[in-house]
Amino acid sequence: MGLPDFLHKIEEEIEEPESIPYSTLSELSRIGAVDAQELAEYLGFWNPEQVRDLYARLTSMIEADLQMEFDSIFLQGLEWRDEVVRSLSVTGLGESTHPSLLRHFVRMLRNDDSEDVRIAAALGLSRIATLAHEDKIPARQTVELQAMLTECFNDELETSDVRRRALEALAIFQGDVIEAYIEIGYEEGENDEEEDAKMRQSAIHAMGRNCNPKWTEIVVKELESADAACRFEAAIALGQVGTEEHLPHLLELMDDEDIEVQTAAVRAISFIGGAQAQRTLRKLLTSTEPAVVEAAKESLRYVDAEDMSMFEERAQTVEQVMEEAQPFLPEDEENLYLDDTDLEAQGFHSPGERDTSLDWVGEEEDWDDDPMTITDEDLGPGGG
Template sequence: MTSPALQRLIDGLIAGDRPRPSDIAVLSDLGRADAAYVSDRWQSVPLPTREYLLDEAYELADDDISLDFTALGRIALRDPEPSVRLRAVQALWESTDPAAGDLLVALVESEPDADVRTAAARSLLRYIEAAEYGRFDPSVAARMVTALRTAAASPDEELRAAAVESLGPIGEPWVGDLIESAYESGSPALQLAALRAMGYSARERWVEYIAEQLSAESSEMRFEAALAAGNLGSEELVPALGEALNDDDAEVLFAVIEALGDIGGDAAVELLEAYREEAPPGLEDAVDAALENARGILFRRFGDLP
């Protein structure tokens, strides 16, 4: 039986009410009956309110990990409006729910709106990562890989870039060739996607590529290279990141500091400790947080295991 609180919320939404964020929490963890109730009445909710609900649900779930709007996202993925489907994809960014995954694959395969299709391709990254690390059924992920491989050959450059990113964790030779081809393409969008894929790959073969882009002319490329370095986690990137501590772009500098913290190890800790003494005003907290993270990684690598 549908809860009275949920009924009141949906009735109010249909009437044009704009709910408070705390009221939207009622839409978390919807059971089968409640999800069916919301689905049946979803199209009666005005479009601006549907968009608002998904925006707020995304923010709420980001602030409170106990909230789970996966069922709401699945309902919204079937919405006839592209703006709602796009928000649903974004709201499901951290999800590896198999039912949502099936819907996302369908969007990658046949979604008519370019932005929604690209976002769906990018959102499959979490599923691919989970499958590579044994946390998601590889037979289910196989259809995702097929859809992404097809998307990586699309004439739509943004879709190709999203597909390359999401395929990054896969260790198959054809994926490495795809990443390298994107990197050498001369297209800024594809080069950025290649860098992100390198970071997701957990493979040392990309260290030199990432290090090269830490000194690129483009600040956007340097920023993405720093993020990729932190994601890859290779201590071989520490010297190049040390050089990048001289970067004059504040956003890049923050990313470099964070990457050193994510990589950890003796060399990263020493670099951060030395930099702490000369860091520009306002960076002390970032360096301290990176040091705390790097020292924790140092303990896990070299300390006594339980």
């Protein structure tokens, strides 16, 4: 079904836009930029609530079905006049790799009038920061991203909720300056006011995301915080900065009064990984708390997958490895006693001889034209 057919079906068969069946909405998956522009013009005649409902449903569809993709529609939504639609569009692009996202999100973080949209943009930039940390975006863009997040965190006129999300995004990068920002956020959250408490939660989250063992002592201390949200973040963070020796701390959280803290601790155990973590997770399968049991099952799948990734190559016995490493098989031991004449008769060359057909016969300056030579151009942007 093309876009004209889709729009006709809506007009002819559906009285209320919000009642569009999901089966019909799925026809919008992977439409191109031109069709998305036409759809945006059509939606301009809907009232704001109807457009919000459509974007909310598209967002829920991609969360439920990874085969669904509405990037072109969400990119149009980034420019929508309604702040809820803009925020939903950022969320809908959460798994997108569209090259324009960094530019869009930076602009929205810096200039959008809506705090909710700026928060959404900061969260979107957090995922892009992870890609940057993994060297999956150009170095120049990584520098620009760090600069923008730093500017946002240091902006005293920005709201605390936006600043703390910028800190979370920034924490993926390493270095003394980043660690100083995390410490500033943590100290800033020492007050009892609600917004300061949230900054503290984000600082603890940032410690885990930063993956530096230097934060371990603080994170362990925060496991006993009076604030359940801080205990939750501390549990996850300990899974990222801790080792097997910290598993007992996470096990103690199985008695926490907050079930989300308990399940966070289960996830953290899987992050630490290893044989002891697996044994611990299997014991938790007997928990009387269904949510803990379900979290333990999911975490065991995660740990098993991590362990299997270490053995992706074909499994081999010791004998097979030794056989492949030996130039002669045991039953061919008599070959060791053949003289050079016999070997040459069978097609072997003595160590002093070479196959001249393998020599480079061109001029030295022709080396760069050898099709087997890897050049900077072959390596793509950034060279080697």
